[in-house]
Amino acid sequence: MSLSSKAPFDPATVRDDFPILSQSINGHPLAYLDNAASTQKPRVVIETMNRFYAEAYSNIHRGVHALSQQATELYDGSREVIAQFFGTNDSREIVFVRGTTEGINLIAQSFVRPQAGAGSCVLLTEMEHHANIVPWQILREQVGLDLAICPVSDEGDVDLSEWKRLLVEKKPLLASFVHVSNALGTINPAKEMIAAARKAGVPVLLDAAQSTPHFPINVAELDPDFLVMSGHKLFGPTGIGVLYGKYGHLSVMPPYQGGGDMIQKVTFEKTRFKAPPERFEAGTPHIAGAIGLAAAVRYLQSLDREAALDHENRLRAAAEEGLGGISGLRLIGRARHRASVVPFILENAHPHDIGTFLDQKGIAIRSGHHCAQPLMRRLGLPGTARASFTFYNTMEEVERLVDEVTRIERFFR
């Protein structure tokens, strides 16, 4: 328990930090329950980015003029903030990318591809997001790499004994898995799964896109080789994300994209590349995005995150209880440990119809396969309706959701 000088967490006041939440949709106050898809931005993030564009904007790294130096400082400073946030002292281990998806593609092409060939494989799980499936399939097309898939139980838990067995038997070049499933809410035992991989001598990529919004992630403690996340899921802007990589790996990896800013010297005959992280940041980056992401991180660090997580868990429990009481409704994903993501189906109404009805009452949820078609097929579902909560949601919003889904069930009965 940390000695915190932070103010006690108050869901009502924290909501005021998010300007978008005070609007009405179809005549009803917005209940934004689609946080697993993307999160809203606090005023400080919006204003930081606007102020940057209004007062300090310039291209970074190559200018001798004042604005360029200022912008460079802000950009590099953002990298430091984010390195600290993830628990590394070495900011060279933080590569700015567009998001989780680009980060995984980078690892596929720059880390795995140079080692891969027919007979080699990558280990995934059945519950992965398409971002952690398709890049490997592309690699399969390119070099003949296999995909080994660790099964998932009906409740949504990874089969740990299978995970351990596949690590040893298949000797994958990389084990890549999702920390928190956006489709099920499952929190995977990342520390244990990573330790098992380390024991088997298999490097690990952790998809932390859905976990970083809920609880602190410390790479020193979890010890993945690589980690990926998306800024827009962490109350930051779109178009920015982070790939964390142990410097020992990054320093020997070839570039992912070529262009300006990642080079030391260019001639037509030969070009010398920079060291990481710049080696993997070709072209002018999303400077404002990185600065915005750092602002989002600082905002989160100003909150009592433990109390915020408690609040999220209370919302989840209330939603599960309320929805679970509706006849003809089935809650999907009952893993041992779950984040505040609540997927469900109704016997008599398709998720798309549920979503449309809820939208009419100002309640935003998501319907569909949630970029996890193989998982949906594994569970025998065309898709689900998914309500996902974060710390700025309220009990009242949960009650509105449950009331309206009750009405919907009756309408379609």
Place this chain on the structure above:
Amino acid sequence: MSDMEDLYQEIILDHNKRPRNFRLLEHPTHHAEGNNPMCGDEIEVYARVEDGRLAELSFQGQGCAISRASASLLTEQLTGKTVEEAHAAVADVLDLMRDADRTVDFMNDGEIAALTGVRKFPARIKCATLAWHALEAALNGEEAISTEG
């Protein structure tokens, strides 16, 4: 009538709950699968064409109330029509669903007009037209269509 009530009026709810011709055909001459990956609608349309007429129509698959009702209404409306009439009907229904200015006429347009409520919910137009696209594909000898790409 509110927009929502428009969209989900009795005809649609009825066809969703008790879809007509919801079965496999024994000996289909034409078949195609329609896919709406955005929301998870998957409809298979089967036709048995005899002497230039759609002697039998059926469908299978899973999807939202709008897509199911639309497929059900399609099988009712087009059974017995000639292939040319079916093509014309498909074109007409696609136009009907998309053209917000076209007045709806249950007498001429048939029960499918019940679905014109989708005009106010653009995200759902693809649900309403899915089965019709699939039938068109089937009659043209194509195996599958998708509303995305």
